[in-house]
Amino acid sequence: AQKVTQAQTEISVVEKEDVTLDCVYETRDTTYYLFWYKQPPSGELVFLIRRNSFDEQNEISGRYSWNFQKSTSSFNFTITASQVVDSAVYFCALSEAESGNTPLVFGKGTRLSVIA
């Protein structure tokens, strides 16, 4: 069965610090997709990134970077030089492709607080 674990419930950092949010997943499929979504205090879910299981290249987008390692079933998210606007709950999610399951399975989320 598919599962996403975000072991860090809450993280608090001071502005300009780097922070890494951990995500570990479980799946039996060899083809799957991993996602990160941001949920700011206003409540909406904002898409950040989608990676497929065959693409292990790390990705950088501005201050955001993602480290995908199939060997450890992890898809970690790093924010460099954090800002107050980064304060939000961040969800990692998994979607399996082979079994026909397309729904997203979410982790419990990590609440990030960036203090000025």
Place this chain on the structure above:
Amino acid sequence: EPEVTQTPSHQVTQMGQEVILRCVPISNHLYFYWYRQILGQKVEFLVSFYNNEISEKSEIFDDQFSVERPDGSNFTLKIRSTKLEDSAMYFCASSEFRSDTQYFGPGTRLTVL
């Protein structure tokens, strides 16, 4: 930039009443979803919809729930007889293809009294 919209943003209802939550997916998307998030908890899948029929549903999506695409733009979630435990944020999402990125609406906060 196209986005998913949802109405109302907040719905308050009495236990046992029927509610209909409305969503307008992104216009060229073919797959539609409903998720819910009980306050402070993770986002949970309810149902997916493609080609005018349910393609998958979770255990949460029991007989009191139904979905419909009444016209070419709207996608609705109906809860027939609301319970206190239905209080949650309900998110609609859509994607262009199966397994593609799902884009979420802003959510409808449902409060059942």
